[in-house]
Amino acid sequence: MKKRTVVPVLLGLSALAIAATAGCTQKQEKYKTFTMFATMTGTEISDDNEVQQIIAEKTGVKVKESWLAGQDPAEAVGTMLASDTLTDYIDAGNAFPDLLEAKKLVAWDPYIEKYPNLKAMYTEAEWDGFRQADGKIYWANVFQNHKNAATTCTHNDEAFWIQARVLEWGGYPEVKTLDDYFNLIEKYIAANPTDKDGAKFIGYTCLCEGWKYYCIENAGQFLDGYPNDGSVIVDKSSGKPTIVDYNTTPTTKRYLKKLNEEYAKGIVDREFATQTEDEYIANLSSGHVLGMCDQYWNFQQINDTLKSHGRDLDGCNYIPLGLTIEKGMENRWHTYGDTVNVSSGVAVTTACKDPEAAFKFLSDVLDQEIHDLRFWGVKDVDYKVDENGKFYHTEEMRKNAADADYKRNHLCTYSYLPQWGGTSDDHINANFPTEQGSEFQLSLAEPVVNVFKAYGVDNYVQMIGSPEEPLGAWFPMWSYSNDLKPEMEGGMAWKEMGEVKHEWLPKLVTTDDFDGMWEDYMKAYEAVHPQEFLDVMQVELDRRIEAAAKYN
Amino acid sequence: MARAKKNGDIEIKRKITVKELKKQWVLLAWSAALVIYGLIFYYSPLLGLVMAFKRYKIGTTLLDAFTAEWCGFEHFQFLFSKPLFWEALRNTVCMGVINLVTSFILAITFAILLNEIKISFIKKSIQTISYLPHFLSWVIVCSIIHQAFTSKGIVNVLLGAGTNLAYDVFCGIPFVNDWFLDNNILNKFPYLFWSDENWFWPIVAFTNLWKETGWNAIIYLAAITSIDPCLYEAASIDGAGRFGKMFHITLPGIRSTVVILLLMNVGWILNAGFEMAYLLDNETIRHFSTTIDIYSLEWAIKSMNYGRGTAIGLFKSLASVSLIVIANGIAKLFGEESLF
Incomplete structure (x- = not known):
């Protein structure tokens, strides 16, 4: 008797489960999901993060980020390479040469021409700095790059x-x-x-x-x-x-x-x-x-x-x-202005099934609207706009922005994808809230204000x-x-000097x-x-000076 | 296939006939599948060992390993020329032996003592509690241990850092009191365990014991239960006490299990504590904390030199096999159970 009731119930449950998963996959098909790994420690945001959802609806792409945990960059990338589990996007830090040698990266060149947002990231000379031995560009740094007026208030060094x-x-x-x-x-x-x-x-x-x-x-x-x-x-x-x-x-x-x-x-x-x-x-x-x-x-x-x-x-x-x-x-x-670090950045790997969409998304995240969503959040929820078009935070918003739980469930900066410092295209607001002069002063604790x-x-x-x-x-x-x-x-x-x-x-x-x-x-x-290392550095120094002379 | 003779002996039929084979074709097919499985998953990966003698750089396919240029014993020469490699070997062997010996002695003692507890509820509870740490991952265990041995950690607090706890407890005893004062013990705490290379191996051994003793004891407990209770009764009648029974019945009763396990574990000596060494080490004690596995991580995986990594692996396997063969030989020499 017992058996007879159990079996139909089980059948019913599994049917439900199948229906549920089918429903899920249909829902997810509305946008593509890419994976990304960055060789830095970071916090994973939750799967139903709200801003991430908004960005996904606007661009059709969602990126699942994962971070370094315990290992160092070379170890992490080495294991990914050996086990063939590369993510779609990667910031491999100093392990990039290995990825390059294993031919696991997709060249940016055609896409730089195609997407003005990407092209605008660097000058011709700077892009040339990213070129590898075969003359192609495989990654671009996402940091220390500003547009419009510079706005630095913090010493990030x-x-x-x-x-x-x-x-x-x-x-x-x-x-x-x-x-x-x-x-x-x-x-x-x-x-x-x-x-x-x-x-x-x-x-x-x-x-x-x-x-x-x-x-x-x-x-x-x-x-x-x-x-x-x-x-x-x-x-x-x-x-x-x-x-x-x-x-x-x-x-x-x-x-x-x-x-x-x-x-x-x-x-x-x-x-x-x-x-x-x-x-x-x-x-x-x-x-x-x-x-x-x-x-x-x-x-x-x-x-x-x-x-x-x-x-x-x-x-x-x-x-x-x-x-x-x-x-x-x-x-x-302090280093003023932008330091272009040509040795790392974001890359698309050969594991990515749709590089076309991947590069389009790299360009999309630089659109001012998406960029504001990433770093400022949702209008009227995370920031308010005054009559002059200037963004500002209320005390509660400022508190939210420092709250780990809120950040995990609500904010999504895609912090290792391309981004701009400096001023927004509206020429009023800073691209990062931390660089907004008025906001910066308000975010400081009183003892710091007194020191200043x-x-x-x-x-x-x-x-x-x-x-x-x-x-x-x-x-x-x-x-x-x-x-x-x-x-x-x-x-x-160099390695043994380090040891x-x-x-x-x-x-x-x-x-x-x-x-x-x-x-x-x-x-x-x-x-x-150490002299062997210093000699190599001298050669590189001379090479860089010579390469830069071309553009003067 | 075997039939009982009149006198109770068993005669095994040795001749394989075609008829017999036909009768067992299902079994044969299954064993053929097993052989093929073994060839694919155990023997064919061994071909990768050629990497140890080649200049292989990771590329698009594994086939590159076979077409790469031969380099003879270059990778081995590199290893053997590095002082750090020999240090790593020394550390691995020493930590492996310390772990093996301490965990064996403690697990057996623990199993025997636990067996002496007659109240089953208490016995079961102790056993469960003792093997729970086994299910924690090394990352968790090592962070606990690392915290415990820092200057503000529980070990230093118990030893008396800041609180003079140990002194307060023992100062009533005149001898201990003098010893404390003579050796200026109170000013030695908090003791910085992590910057003293002499403490690294003992801490690793302790960590290993804390995590694995309960788990390792299970197999001995099982072996003990299979000892015939009549032997204990007979011993009691002959006047053996508790300790007598432990030494003359329980220990000899599990001797074969102990020897076999010892032999099998000897092969693992060179794998000693990768996780512990990786998670607990720091720059100041590197010369005593680097193991072979850490060395290969540093000089093979991180620099993506898989040839060198294979060379280290091959070296380790050969050393482990020789260790087992030697240990097995010694066991045979003393007339004990042996693996082969």
Whole structure:
């Protein structure tokens, strides 16, 4: 008896299930779904995200993004290649040469001509920078590209950062050198050993995990007043631009020695070298870390956490300082204008069944209407428009925009697809809300506003105060070294230099005998033949200067 | 096919006749399918081993592996010339042996002790609780362990960082009190376990034990239940106590299981703790945390040099097979059970 009832019920259920799935597929056929992988950590948005749905209805395309989790870019892309599970779109970071070699990328060239939106992204000279050995373009960077008037208020680069409350406590002093910086932190900790929740302050910390070890590694170039060429210094003083290795300069040695002294004094986090990135971010979000050296984009996520716990009002937000090794030097921590990083960007892979539609979508997301949806959200829900056509947020909208749940379910920026900085085509609004002057001021916590007032500046860029000057045609050199593989000339030296530095830099900071260890470090460093790498960089530098001369 | 003789012995009919084959054609067809399956999925991938001797760069098809240029022992020479490779080998073998020995001893002890508990409810609960960690992924276990051993982690708190907890508990005992003061123990905490390379292997062994002991004990518990209860009764009559029975009946009773499992696990030594080494290491202890698998990830997968990766894999397989053969030989020498 039992059996007899079970079977029809099961049959009925499965019929229902089939009907339901059939219904689903029919519904989904209204727009195409592409997959995308970016070699960056990120948050996946929910499947029924509202703005994503609106964009899908307007363009006919939905992109399912996935992000790096735990691995590093080369590992992730390597496994995707080996198991043949590439996504339709990919931002492969420094693994692009491997994809290229495996012939897994679709050339952009015909589509650049076809879609004016794509063509407008770069000048002829810039597009040429993206061309590979076969003369074709396979990817285009999506960042640091502005149209109409430039609007930068944030310092999205590297700096020594310090909590607003430390500056306030010190009476907004001049902090121009590395020594000033640590003096201030030392004095602050001596006067206030613990935070208001009773936790001990960490004076300074420094991330060393994986490729994020730039936090300890490259401050030497900035302290000498050079811009972020990343892996080398380009010295223009002799007339002919020359590659200089910043790893061995007296400034780098002084910087590391300073960290060593501060470690001995207990100012530097005792666990700086062994913390994971998650632990680092958690420490910063707790508000117990007074300062660190990092790129803004690497830790900007903590601002939302600080805000949601009210810690922004305690002055836990970080202020960038344009430090140099000696007083009176110019600093170049901030890079004005657009840095075209030709070594990465978004690409369409051969796994994509409909490249035509994929490229059309890359063009569509640059349409002002879609672009506003991505970065501003839905009109009257996420932003309001005043009588002059200027976009603004109410307090609640601002709160929503910082709320992780709201962002996941409602907002969809497609942050690794093509985008514009600068000003909208209406010539009134900024393309990113964070760059909208009026909005920017309102989004700042009071302690940060006070800091700006005390130093007589309006924003982070003025705070750091780097001189505005044209960039060298070669800038940034790291876009070349990032793609260097061990099999290439100079590549083995580059990889092994990285291994040596990974191992020795934390040791130098924690040792009791800095000078003795520095000599051992230099021996280990010379043993991997850094000159081979520097020679290759010089060749590339000369090549870039020559290539740029064509357009002058 | 076998028939009982009068005296109870069994005679096996050895001759295969055509008639017999015809009768069993279904079975034969199935076994043929199995052989074909084995050839396709176990033996044909072995052809990929040629990559170890070729300059193969990943391309559009796997066939490129066979047409690529021969390079002899170049990949092996590269490996053997790197000090880090030998360090990785040392770390792998040491961690593998430590894990193997500790997990064996603890799992067997645990199984025997658990077997002594007579109240079935308590026994079952302990067993369930003990093998639950097995079902957590390594990522979760390793983040817990990493947190636990940081300066603010539970290990340092228990040892007395900030709270002097350990001191408070033990300070009443004069000897311990002196030892604390003489060795300046209180100022040594919080101890930074992650920057001390001497602590990495013990932590890995501990992690492995915490996660796997309960699970590993299941098979021994099963072996113990198959021991004839008459033996225990007889031993009791002869005056054996609890420990006597454990040492003279339970342990010998599971000896063959132990030896076979030991032999099989010896082959896994070189796979020691990829996940743990990958998830727990950091720059300051790299010389003691890199294992062969991490090394191949770094120098083969990440640089997409599949030839070198295959060379590492081949080296590992050969080493593992020799380990098993040696262990098997030793087992035979001592007259124990052996695999082959």
